[in-house]
Amino acid sequence: MTQPKTDLRVLRTRKLIMDSFIELSSKKEFKAITVKDITSEAMINRATFYYHFEDIYDLLEKALSEVLLVNLNVDTYQNEELNEEAFVCIFQAITNFQKSLSTRCHRGYEDTIARIIRDQLEIIFYKMLLKQNGTKEDEALKMTAVILSWGIYGASVEWRNSSQEKHPEEFIKPTIPYLMAGIDFKREEI
Amino acid sequence: MTQPKTDLRVLRTRKLIMDSFIELSSKKEFKAITVKDITSEAMINRATFYYHFEDIYDLLEKALSEVLLVNLNVDTYQNEELNEEAFVCIFQAITNFQKSLSTRCHRGYEDTIARIIRDQLEIIFYKMLLKQNGTKEDEALKMTAVILSWGIYGASVEWRNSSQEKHPEEFIKPTIPYLMAGIDFKREEI
DNA sequence: TTTCATGTGTTGTATAAACAACGATTCGAA
DNA sequence: TTCGAATCGTTGTTTATACAACACATGAAA
Secondary structure: OOOOOOOHHHHHHHHHHHHHHHHHHOOOOHHHOOHHHHHHHHOOOHHHHHHHOOOHHHHHHHHHHHHHHHHHOHHHHHOOOOOHHHHHHHHHHHHHHHHHHHHOOOOOOHHHHHHHHHHHHHHHHHHHHHHHHOOOOHHHHHHHHHHHHHHHHHHHHHHHHOOOOOOHHHHHHHHHHHHHHHHHHHHHHO | OOOOOOOHHHHHHHHHHHHHHHHHHOOOOHHHOOHHHHHHHHOOOHHHHHHHOOOHHHHHHHHHHHHHHHHHOHHHHHOOOOOHHHHHHHHHHHHHHHHHHHHOOOOOOHHHHHHHHHHHHHHHHHHHHHHHHOOOOHHHHHHHHHHHHHHHHHHHHHHHHOOOOOOHHHHHHHHHHHHHHHHHHHHHHO
16 A cells, blocks of 8 residues: 655656647547657657657557546545446546547547547446455456446447437436346345 | 757746746735745646745746746847837737736735836847947947836836726827937937 | 658667755744 | 744755667658
8 A cells, every 4th residue: 555656757747748648639630649749748758758658549548548537536436336326427427528529539549439438437337346245256246347337338329329419317317227236136146 | 059958857847837836826926825836736846946946036037037028029029120119019018917917916026026027128128229239339228228128117107007097009109209219319329 | 663751669878856854944823 | 932833945866857869660752
C-alpha cells in the first residue's frame, strides 16, 4: 500500500501530454495527429513522449481510459453496491462519453474505442462484484463482468443507432431486472 | 545575435509559473497568494520557483511586464514609427490592461504596478525613438522616453478617474499634437 | 525511377528540476 | 507570553527530461 510516490515531473509530463492530445483531438481527427503535434503543444521533447508511451495508439488508449474513468466518477461507484441506480449511472456515463466523442472525428478507430470502453467497464464491474461476493467464485465473477461490460456497451450502441430518441435512463431501465437477476443468481450459489 | 536557444524545460516552467500566477490572481488578491499556491497550481517544486525568480515580487514584475507586452503587441510597434496612430494604439493598450487589472484585487500594489507599466512604456518609447533618430542624441532620447512614459501613464490614470466616460481614443487624441511636437523638436536639433 | 521532405522510434550525454532537509520568519491560538 | 503550524529561502544529491544525432519508413513531386 505504501507506494513510492511518483515523481512530480512524471505526473506533470503525463498530464501535459494527455491534455494536449485531448485538445488536439477536438481540432483534428486522430489519423491526422502526429507525435510532433502533441509534443509541440505540450512543450515537451519528442523523446520524452516515448519515455511515457509506447506510441500514439498507446496514448489513445490511456487518454480515453482516463477520460472515461472521470466520466464514470469511479471513486463514487467503487464504494457502492451494484444496484439498479448504479447500472443507470454507468449507462448514462457511457452515453455521455460517446456523445462527447461523436463531435470529434475518430473515423476508422471506432473499434479501438469500443474495446477501450469495454475494458474499463469490465474492470469496474469486476471490482464491484468482488466487493459483494468475495473471491470464492472468482472465475464466475470475471465472466459475469465480461458479459455485463459487453452487454451494457452493446446497449449503448443500440441507443446511439436509435437516434437517441429516448433518454438514456428510460432506454436502459427495462433491461435492469434481467441484469440484476444475473447477479442474484450468483448470490444463490454461495 | 546567435542566441544559445534556451532549454525547453526553462521556457515551459516559466510559462507554467506565470500562467498559474495569472490564474490565481483572478481568484485571490496578491497579498493572499503564496509561493506554495503557485507551485502547487503549476505542478512544480517550490525550489524550482526560486531557481527562476527572486521572490514573489519578482514574479509579479515579470508576469505583469509580459502581459503588458502582449497587450502592446510589441512586434507590431517596434517596426513602426512613433506617429499619431502609434500613440493611440499604445494608449488603448494601457487602458485595456488597466481594465483587466481592475477586476482582480491588487489593493496596496497600485504603485508597484504603475512603476512596471511605466518601465515597459519607457523601454518601448526609447526603442522607437532610437530607430527614428539614431544614437547621436542618446541622452535626450532617453529623457524623452521617460517623459513620454510618465505622461502617457498619467493620462491613463486621468482617464480611469474620469469614470471612463469617453472612449480612450477620443480621450487621448487632443493631446497628440503636443506629444508629436516634442518629437519633432528633436528632429530639428539634428 | 530518384529525390526530397516529413514522421517514427531509439540512444548517449548534459542539465533542469524533484526531493529532502534545514534554519529562519511569521502569525494566530492557547 | 509560549507554542505550533505554515511559509520562506536555501543547499546537496538524485533523476527525469532536453538535446542532438541516428537509421528507417512513408509518401509526394520531379
